[in-house]
Amino acid sequence: MSSSAVARNGQEFLAVLDNEEKTIKSKADGYNKLLQTDDNHLNEDVRCDINAVIGEVNLLLRGKLKQFRGLCQANVSKSTTSAGEPTPLDSDLEGFWDITYPLIDKVKVKFTKLDDRKAMQWASIEDEYDPNDVNNRPRIIDERLKQLQPHQNKSKPSTAKTANDDLKKLIQERRKAAANLSNSANQNHDVEIFVTQK
Known part of the structure; x- marks a missing residue:
């Protein structure tokens, strides 16, 4: 046709x-x-x-x-x-x-x-699974994910948490470094005056 x-x-x-x-x-x-x-x-x-x-x-x-x-x-x-x-x-x-x-x-x-x-x-x-039908895919993928999830949870329980903690530490370290830099800049505020001789 x-x-x-x-x-x-x-x-x-x-x-x-x-x-x-x-x-x-x-x-x-x-x-x-x-x-x-x-x-x-x-x-x-x-x-x-x-x-x-x-x-x-x-x-x-x-x-x-x-x-x-x-x-x-x-x-x-x-x-x-x-x-x-x-x-x-x-x-x-x-x-x-x-x-x-x-x-x-x-x-x-x-x-x-x-x-x-x-x-x-x-x-x-x-229904038979039709790989070309977009409407059928999510359900099948969901079922597969449900089957895989327990294994993932057991083997890597804290991967996302660890990454999140690392990011928080990095941010805290950067903030401390910025604060220290700011403090040291404020403490070293001696002014030197240069006078040229005529």
Whole structure:
């Protein structure tokens, strides 16, 4: 779906874009309606998951897809873009679409997962770890850190504390040295007067 042998022009991409936007908007609207009509049957986790995907759709529509639509329209009208850049070539559109389509596809996959959960009365589904999904990374890293933490605490209990103490000592020593320097400057305030003979 992302690329083809023959480069598509702006008109063809506008048709593809309309279709993709219609699909994800329709899904987002359906789930939005579900959130508003549901009488507290959905738990907070499910609501958060639904809102996250709807938010992703809205960001896409207002961001990358809006930008891509502008490029396609500039390609069709053979005019400069709204940013004043030259008319995008068909190959430019292909390149932009290759970057943009995976974002659409990812949202569609998330809607499919929501559909699956809905069919199972919102039972939790164990996801396989996707290293490319930024949203999955923190949880996995957190789990790994929790496993490592006891070992770190036992082996190096005071590394941060020691560094902090060393820094405090250094600051105190510098302050003492500055105070001593200031005191010695104040004590040695003998004035010598030189008089030149005429």
